[in-house]
Amino acid sequence: MPKITMEEITAIVNQIKIDMSNEDYTAIYELIEELAELDSVIVTPLLRGFLSEAFFKTEGNTNDEVT
Secondary structure, three states: OOOOOHHHHHHHHHHHHHHHHOOOOHHHHHHHHHHHHHOOOOHHHHHHHOOOHHHHHOOOOOHHHOO
């Protein structure tokens, strides 16, 4: 599987910044949903690792409840 380049990562992050500033969250949600559907031993911990500890401390959330 080909690896993503730093230039591509930068372009993705920049696009996310643009979408956020335009309050256009659709593409970001779709990207995260597609990654979450992979539900692999690599992707799932990466997505959960991106969440703040505050997320897990509120409303009784646990790592097992994040999908």
